[in-house]
Amino acid sequence: MTSKSVLTNSKRLAAYKAVDNHLDSSTRIVGIGSGSTVVFVIERILQRGGLKEAENEKLKKLDVNNCVFIPTSFQSRQLIVDNGLNLGDVDQYPVIDITIDGADEVDDNLNAIKGGGACHLREKVVAEISKKFIIVADYTKESKVLGEKWTQGVPIEVIPFCYTLVLSSLKKLGCPSPNLRMAKAKAGPIITDNGNFVIDAHFGPLDGTKLFDNGNRNTPGDMMKQIKLLTGVVEVGLFIDMAEIVYIGCEDGINVKHIKKGE
Numbered sequence: 086m087t088s089k090s091v092l093t094n095s096k097r098l099a100a101y102k103a104v105d106n107h108l109d110s111s112t113r114i115v116g117i118g119s120g121s122t123v124v125f126v127i128e129r130i131l132q133r134g135g136l137k138e139a140e141n142e143k144l145k146k147l148d149v150n151n152c153v154f155i156p157t158s159f160q161s162r163q164l165i166v167d168n169g170l171n172l173g174d175v176d177q178y179p180v181i182d183i184t185i186d187g188a189d190e191v192d193d194n195l196n197a198i199k200g201g202g203a204c205h206l207r208e209k210v211v212a213e214i215s216k217k218f219i220i221v222a223d224y225t226k227e228s229k230v231l232g233e234k235w236t237q238g239v240p241i242e243v244i245p246f247c248y249t250l251v252l253s254s255l256k257k258l259g260c261p262s263p264n265l266r267m268a269k270a271k272a273g274p275i276i277t278d279n280g281n282f283v284i285d286a287h288f289g290p291l292d293g294t295k296l297f298d299n300g301n302r303n304t305p306g307d308m309m310k311q312i313k314l315l316t317g318v319v320e321v322g323l324f325i326d327m328a329e330i331v332y333i334g335c336e337d338g339i340n341v342k343h344i345k346k347g348e
């Protein structure tokens with residue numbers, strides 16, 4: 086297997102495991118995260134619903150026609166609609182049974198960096214109203230300290246009018262070179278699903294060794310609060326203490342490990 090297919094396989098393994106362990110006949114309202122790993126969540130849901138063929142497996146059936154799927158981005162909405170699943174929104178379903186989402190980096194305490202695809206605002210809303218929030222990721226995402234592996238920076242959604250102010254506020258907060266995220270096939274910055282910009286701010290490993298004048302430290306939780314308070318910031322891609330369980334597809338292409346709250 087090439088390293089690319091090992092990676093893809095580990096995403097698939099984690100996604101399948103989460104769907105198999107947590108979606109059953111009582112599941113009704115399902116939040117669908119965004120990104121490349123979530124594609125396999127939908128794939129497994131379709132297999133479990135008998136809408137897509139599964140390889141050599143007798144799968145426990147899922148009554149997908151009785152489920153409603155809540156998207157976290159344009160991409161996840163398309164996944165839901167294109168596959169003929171029932172689409173809902175947070176205003177119709179203010180409480181969600183379970184949400185499965187990807188992450189850019191996850192630590193041992195189940196804190197995560199998200200927003201590599203600029204979807205973290207809606208992802209956070211959906212996660213927050215979910216009774217169960219589950220993360221699925223490949224082995225490259227696991228780390229001891231957030232910021233060790235995802236070095237492109239914490240994604241921060243900002244109001245366009247405020248981006249220069251937020252850039253300078255982030256420098257004052259200790260980020261040497263925050264970047265306005267630029268689009269690849271469009272001139273200028275990327276625009277989120279909410280019409281905003283994204284700034285990526287790398288503060289180094291968020292290991293708690295730095296003490297700010299206000300008594301905060303550079304822990305994921307303190308950084309989340311401090312960044313969120315900056316004028317112009319809409320949402321920060323730090324998900325603190327939100328996930329109940331994280332599934333990580335291993336590099337061997339066979340096993341899936343999990344990290345569970347309280348274990």
Ligand SMILES: O=C[C@H](O)[C@H](O)[C@H](O)COP(=O)(O)O
Nearest residue numbers: 120121122187200202203204
């Ligand atoms: O904004 C994007 C989301 O937070 C994704 O869930 C995250 O970037 C992980 O994506 P992927 O599964 O493609 O690594």
